Amino acid sequence: MTKGTLLYEGKAKRVYETKDKDCFIVSYKTDATAFDGKKKGSIEGKDRVNNLMSARLFEVLEEKGIETHFVKVLEEHEMVVKRLEIIPVEVIVRNVAAGGMAKKLGLKEGTPLGKPVVEYCLKSDELSDPMINEDHIEVLELADKEEIQTIRKMALKINQVLKAFFLERELNLVDFKLEFGRYQGRVILGDEISPDTCRLWDLKSGERLDKDRFRRDLGAVEESYLEVLKRVTGMIN
Numbered sequence: 001m002t003k004g005t006l007l008y009e010g011k012a013k014r015v016y017e018t019k020d021k022d023c024f025i026v027s028y029k030t031d032a033t034a035f036d037g038k039k040k041g042s043i044e045g046k047d048r049v050n051n052l053m054s055a056r057l058f059e060v061l062e063e064k065g066i067e068t069h070f071v072k073v074l075e076e077h078e079m080v081v082k083r084l085e086i087i088p089v090e091v092i093v094r095n096v097a098a099g100g101m102a103k104k105l106g107l108k109e110g111t112p113l114g115k116p117v118v119e120y121c122l123k124s125d126e127l128s129d130p131m132i133n134e135d136h137i138e139v140l141e142l143a144d145k146e147e148i149q150t151i152r153k154m155a156l157k158i159n160q161v162l163k164a165f166f167l168e169r170e171l172n173l174v175d176f177k178l179e180f181g182r183y184q185g186r187v188i189l190g191d192e193i194s195p196d197t198c199r200l201w202d203l204k205s206g207e208r209l210d211k212d213r214f215r216r217d218l219g220a221v222e223e224s225y226l227e228v229l230k231r232v233t234g235m236i237n
């Protein structure tokens, strides 16, 4: 399969058309941004880590009956995906207070939450991805009631599967962001699952092994991404 017209270029990925009208090629980039694009940089090898890690996790989720847009890995930094009609909502699931939630609610980062918390944000750079609720999603006609319930159920199931998967690899899944889309009338999982979109803390040391190392200038960014890839896929380098 070869890349056709470039359809879309985002902060972390390019999406290309293919000859197959039901498939796109996603090409991951090394570019890294944070704080609504105010902080810019690049993380060497991030394109490969995010692609291969997402591919493995999509496989794990499919094995557990969760439909994703993943079709196959094409190159180390590229995958073939199903062509989705993206629902422009970021779905965040949290197990531990950190980042935005810790700040907003005055909680100490690292405070365990009694149950997973699902949040929604409108995907809008212009508005800085404001938090919205299920009623907003409905009145903005981003998704209907039934789709919203499906998304919430899928997000919680994905959390259950991923939390256990990461735990076996001595990683604490603190929180993560998902995106969903429509495919042949069904809501399925899209986007990526990577250190860019998850907070992953080493189970023993509590060390952050995710994009917060870039956001907060903690150093060892590339090494941390590679460490996560190693634990997720068993790859040595």
Ligand code: 5GP
Pocket: 090, 092, 098, 099, 100, 101, 129, 175, 176, 177, 196, 197, 198, 199, 211
């Ligand atoms: P927070 O709301 O605390 O900033 O983010 C919660 C979780 O969702 C974190 O794991 C973070 O990486 C992810 N997340 C939230 N918004 C975005 C986004 O716009 N881009 C990316 N890559 N991740 C996000």
